[in-house]
Structures are given as C-alpha cells and as structure tokens.
Amino acid sequence: MSATCHRVREALDAYVDGELRGADLRRVSRHLEICRSCAAEVAARREIGQRLRDAIGESYPRPMPPGLAAGVVARVRAESYFSWRAAVGRAVEDWHWVIVGGGAVTSTCLAMLLGGVLLLLGTVSPNAASLSSLGNNLRSSPGALYAEVSQRGGDVMLVQVATGEDAAGPQPTPWNRADDERALVDALGQTLGEDRGLPHWDAMPDAERRYVEWLFDSITRVRRGESGVSPVAPVTVHRLHLVANADVIAKGLD
C-alpha cells in the first residue's frame, strides 16, 4: 500500500458518508479511479452499511407500538398535575377570594396599627413651662395670671402672678412702704387679726403664709436698721396671659 493509499484510506469513511468537500473530495475520487484496492475498501464500507440497513434498518418497517403518545401525554399531564407549581396554581385559583379578602383585612389591620404607632410617637408633649402648655394643661385653673418678664436685659421668663383662686386674706402692703415699720406692723396685725385668734400655720393659704413671712422679714430688717429693701428686683413686664377656661388670653404691655 502506497503512501497515497494510506492517506486516502484515512479519509475513506468520510468519503463513503458524503462528508468530503472540495479538494479533498477531488483527490480521493481521482485516486479511487486508479486504485482498485482503495475502491474495494470503499465497497466494503458501503456493504457494511447496507447490511445494517437490510438487517435492522428502515427497510423492515415495524409498526409502532400503539398508545405511546397517549401514554406519554397522560404521564406528563399527571406529573404536571402533581407538581408543586400546579398545586400552588390550583390553590391560588380555588382560594382566590379568600386570599384577596385575607390580604385586605391584614393590610387594613397593619395600616391601623401603623397609624396608632405614629399617633403615639408623633405627639410631642408640650413643655410644662411653655405658654401653649398653660392653655392645654387642665391643671391651670381659669383665672390664673402669667406674665412674661425680664430683669434688666435678661432672658424673658414666664412667671405666674396669680393662681386664679379668689384672693383670701388681706391685700399686700404697698411695696413703697416696705421700710415703714409702723405700716408693716399694722399690716401684720390686720393679716393675723386679733379677732382671728392664733391661726394654724399649716392651714393658712400659701399666699397669705408667704405674705406673713415677708412681713416678719421686713419688720426684722427695719428694726436692724437695714433700709432700701426692695421685695423684688425691678423687672420689665412684656406680656400678660390670663387663663380663661382652656384658652390663654394675651395682652402686650410694652
């Protein structure tokens, strides 16, 4: 066998199977015209194929077993019926309105819960000393008087001037007579009063108690020779607020 035959036989299967193209096909075809040995190889390969086809191939058509398609489709249908996707799909279809209703109820409950939380967290408790708290605070009795005051360029403060309760007892001695011992003693006598007997200190109203204390302090200072005493530092009143029921009525003074 020549070297050419050796090379051609490597391509003989492709030639027999019709897979050779172009120059390879021409080279093998030319060689087969002149080489009986290689041509015999081609014939042998073709005979093998023919024997296979004769024995087992399409030349002996067999009837297809019936029911293959129906059986396969039935199994595919059964598998798809029992698959989890199909089960979920059926469940969604069967319980559609229950799921929709449940979702609506759940979302409503969640919205209400969220709104409640926001209401609880969203309200800011007013500062007890702020003016708005006076109006909102039910403990601020109607008639209470507040003043916005400042001391010589200091910060403006909110000061309660009157409690709103009816004044009990004597009116305070005017501040311009705080160094007059006689006036102070008279005021103390009027406050305590001989006809009232000895009042019970704890039973006295706070204002009256503070007034009596102030009278005692002032009389003491005057008798010690301390003069020029002023009960309070001079202040500037900017605005007065009167609590009427739940409202605060403001009036500017400056």
Added chain:
Amino acid sequence: MKPVRDLVWSEAANADWLLVQQCAAGREEACTRLVTDHQRMVYQLALHLLGDPDEALDLSQEVFLKVFRTLPQFRGHSTLRTWIYRIVVNQASNRQRWWRRRRRALQVPLDEVAVAQSEALALRSAIQPDRVLQQRETQARVWRALNALPFDQRAAIVLREIDGLSYEEIAAALGVALGTVKSRLARAREGLRLALGAL
C-alpha cells in the same frame, strides 16, 4: 477575509421552535404531535441501541418524559430532532450501564427482534421458507455484531447508517467533537467487518 455566513432560520427550525413553545405552555395537542412526529425515530434508535423491543418501548417513554421535563432548556442551538437523539443516546447509555451491573443476557431479546422481523418479511413478500430462515440467521448475526460493539461506536454507526445523520449532527447528538465521530465510525465499521466477515 473569510465571509461570515448568515444565520438562516429555516422553516423547519421555526416550526420546531413553535412546537416547543406550545408544549412548554402545556398544550396537550402540541405534546401529542411532538410524540407522534418523533416516536418512530426514538423507538427505532432505542431498539437499535438496546436490541430489546420491550426495553426500547420503555426507554421511548422515558425519553419523551425527559423531553417534556427539559423542554424549557431547549434553546434551538441544534434541531429538535438532534436534541431528542441526544436524549435517547444518553438514556440508552444509562440503561446499558444498569444492565451491565446486573449482567443481563442480550441473546434472547435480539433473537426475538430477528424472528419478528423475519416473520413480518415473510408475511409481506411471501418469500420461501428457506430464504426466510437464511435471512433470519443473517439478521441475528448482524444484531449480535452490532451489540458486540462498544456503546459509543454502536451509537455512532446506527446514527450514521440507519438514521442517516451527518457528522455534525452525530457530534451534537453524542456531545463529542467531529474528529471523535470519524474515529468512532471507522472503528465501528472495522469491528462489524471483522464480526460479520463474508456472509
């Protein structure tokens, strides 16, 4: 520069793709059509690879179930026919390994196939009994020679000689390179030649 070949979306490929989409959407008439269009091809290849009609029928059902289960993975890179061929070969290869583990004898089913074919031939063409007997023996020898081949070579030669697939299609169906297809075919032919000799 070598010109780039335009991709041609043939009508057959288009029809395959449409059929696949309909099957994937769960349309039963499309599934039935896919099976009826390919059942002979699948059954015969299974029979040629396994040599047992009952096993081939069983394998055919498995193949189509596998086809429908994996249908969403079909991307149209090969034809539907080649894709199904590949599933048949893989399933048959798995079953062969299962058989080998259980040392199953292939002789009886192969003879049954040869007898069935010979009887069908005799009925159709009224050939004389001695010719039928000779034909039966020839078929049995061919079956034995074919099944004596390694599975890879048997699959290659069946796909080429019986089903008429091109090398490229065989490579796609077997999942191997073109060179491997050529060598397997050459070795399969050599093996059959040695086994059959002069009939």
